[in-house]
Amino acid sequence: MxxxxxxxxxxxxxxxxxxxxxxxxxxxxxxxxxxxxxxxxxxxxxxxxxxxxxxxxxxxxxxxxxxxxxxxxxxxxxxxxxxxxxxxxxxxxxxxxxxxxxxxxxxxxxxxxxxxxxxxxxxxxxxxxxxxxxxxxxxxxxxxxxxxxxxxxxxxxxxxxxxxxxxRRGPGNPAELRMLPGLYWHRITAEAGKQFFADTWKVAPEADRIGYRFKGGKALDFVPRTPPFGAGSDPSNIVDACYPYGSVQVPSGTEPIVLHRDAVSGGGYMMLGTIISADMDLIGQLQPHSPARFVEVTLDQALAARHDRQAAIARVRDHLQR
Amino acid sequence: MSIRFSFGGDEHIFAEVSEEMSLEAFFTSLSMTNAVKQAGIKGVTEICPANASFQVKYDPDQIKPGDLLRELQSMEGAASKSDATLKTRIMEIPVYYQDPWTHETLMRFRERHQDPKATDLEYAAAVNGLGSVEDFVQAHSSQPWFVSMVGFVAGLPFLYQMVERKRQLQVPKYLRPRTDTPKLTIGHGGCFSCIYSVRGAGGYQMFGVTPMPIYDPNQQVSYLRDEMCLFRPGDIVKWKPISRDQYDADIEAVNANKFLPTIRETSFSLTDFNKDINGTNAKLMEVLHGR
Structure with missing residues (x-):
């Protein structure tokens, strides 16, 4: 067999x-x-x-x-x-x-x-x-x-x-990827934060099981700082830390990368926040060049979306068991 | 040191012990993650210590994010007061510096480097104010290094040099990451060295290669049968510069599965280390060499 x-x-x-x-x-x-x-x-x-x-x-x-x-x-x-x-x-x-x-x-x-x-x-x-x-x-x-x-x-x-x-469930056009800001969000200016959510991005050709890269939005402005010891001199550098699944890192502030199921577990780039668990499936269905937006949500909204996704799976289960 | 907590989506809590790297920050991160492990909190699925931070992954269907956050915060006081002593291991890693394979690779990615006319080692020596590559290799390999994080890819150790801060070697990462790095390359970025456990992308400067496997998904290598990854946070490493002949002999032993790394049990006290760095390191060398 x-x-x-x-x-x-x-x-x-x-x-x-x-x-x-x-x-x-x-x-x-x-x-x-x-x-x-x-x-x-x-x-x-x-x-x-x-x-x-x-x-x-x-x-x-x-x-x-x-x-x-x-x-x-x-x-x-x-x-x-x-x-x-x-x-x-x-x-x-x-x-x-x-x-x-x-x-x-x-x-x-x-x-x-x-x-x-x-x-x-x-x-x-x-x-x-x-x-x-x-x-x-x-x-x-x-x-x-x-x-x-x-x-x-x-x-x-x-x-x-x-x-x-x-x-069934699939990404819209443009795909809307809900994100909880956090982690190193404070490293960018308030203006850059607004622009990040306002821009429409495009999936870059470098999109695989490790992560999805996005292009086409405005580069981020960072809050000035003296680099902490061990972080590195680029304003997007941090002392190498853990990366959550779905975390959105932005090396040099230019192209966001969303880490996916084969994520690298850590590294030295600041992360703006994390795509909520409910929307990870959708990223896996995005082709290069397709448009996407990042949508700001709260933790409560993320948990509600998580339950909606579980309910969607339960509906398929119920339908097939009938 | 006050820990900064942040939710990483609905499934992670990320905790930054300190913005800058130090062994104190690492020890706090390690004692926090050990405390979380011992607490056996329902719903916690992954506990990951890092250099100066840590992360807990959880199932929010089993524990409310706010409840887990409060539980972590309640552990902070005990963790920062805990005695920074570790039962750990010291191991010797042979390194063939200036090898032909990393050289071939670095030449292919010269346009991504700060100094396209120099090799990575020449550049690293220059930015650290050392006169020659030989001086740099001496500075890199004479004192031990502390494994302050395992990750990026399977089994890759991040290593922090056990010397006074002013003597720590610092080298910027490549301007743009390479798409290729030979397996078992000794790399360096910022203040951290690493060993690339698998071939792949990387942004660290490349200094040499080790013949010694550190990750074996097939669990065939004699010392990787129980655990496919060699390194654990808290391990101590001493680099041993080797010649091409020794490298070839080691590779032959590895291929015959007869290579045996030198690994000794030891303990490490951060307080003792801070009091007398050279003395602590000298004692570690005695343990390593079985004297």
Missing amino acids: AVKIIAPGLSTTVQDLGRPGYYHLGIPISGGMDRFALRAANMLVGNDESAAVLEAVFMGPEIEFTTAATVAVTGGELPPKVNGDERPTWEAFPVKAGDKLSFGFLKSGARAYIAVSGGIDVPVKLGSRSTYTLGALGGHEGRALKAGDSLPLGQGGAGKGAVPANL
Whole structure:
């Protein structure tokens, strides 16, 4: 019981809900960037929501099944095909042994989640099957998939159903990324702070599982200071500190970088604040050059948004169990 | 020293012990994170000490952010009063300074450097007022370093030089970060040295390489079978300059999985260190060399 990789796509990795507990060693949580889509894909094929799936970015892989299974593709709009015939996204469909799954061109979003009944059964490393490519840890041999790889499948259950469009979640246009200011926000001037939220930014080509860079807004003005010992001379430098997931660092005050699931755990650039947990999924679906705005929220608003997202997942769960 | 707390979104509390680096700030950060660990607070999922700050990640569905903040603040008094003594390890890291691999890499990224006509070591020697690269290597390797943070990428140690502040080597980071750094490069930025555990991007000046693995995700290396990352905050490191021949011999031993690093158990008292830096370091060297 396995899937064979005929062509890997651009960068396809095995991901689950991640590897908490090792950030203090510089090993990030990893796991699907769009966890809403990852959970939905697993629900559709009858898996535990935390089972390992394939995360494909921008371009789908080509896969052959050695066994009959149920498959679902969620997340970005990457149309699946079985032996060349198109299948719907956000809907469970069966495959037979010998069937080939391929994909058309990406229509929207950035990442697709391909769940197979039984889950991708690569070895568990530090409690997770997620791939952390920078540290060559987890997934299949610690790396993105290559042609010729064979991935074992777990024992599958039965899956069925579809997630209707009104229950899905994706970024708007421009994407609105809610941020709680804090951390080193006091390093920039009040004027620069206003401008940061007023500007419309664009996703830069340097956007990956570690972090998303944004361009096109005005450079930030810093409050003058004498550099603290050990920080470095640039006004954006701090004594190397921990970086929260979702934190927004701005090296030299020019291009904000939002750290994501494969975050570097710390470093020496000031952070303006943190994207709230509810909006991390949305970042994973942004393509380079797409517009985005940062929206200021309070901690209470962040917690309310967190509950809204949990409710959205619960609605999918309820819908599929009916 | 009063700790500045800030919410990092809805899942993190970030705490800055001090804006500037010092061993006092590091020890406060370490005793705070140890206290948080011992308290076993429900909902806390990650506890990360850093150089002069720390971070706690939590699940706000299990503990209210405000409640966790108050709990952390209540620990501050005890942490700053706690005795700055550590049971720790001292280890020797062989370094092949001026190696061909970091040299090849630094030449590729010369346009991102402050001084495109010099090597990173030549630049580092000049900005620290040292006459030659040899003098700089001597200053870098003669006294031990303290691991004040592990992170950035898997198992990477940040190291703080155990000398008086006026003797500490300081070198700016590259003007723009490189997209490539050889694995196991000894780097330096600001007042910190580091060992790049994996190949990848980096902005620190590059001085040399160590043959000694410090991170093994496959847990095959004899001394990395239990823990895939060698370093822990509080470890003490002594660099040992080695020749190309020694480097090649060490690599051969590493490949045969016969390389054994010199690591000794020891203790460290910040009070004793501040009273007599040279004397404390001399004692550490005795422990390292088994005398």
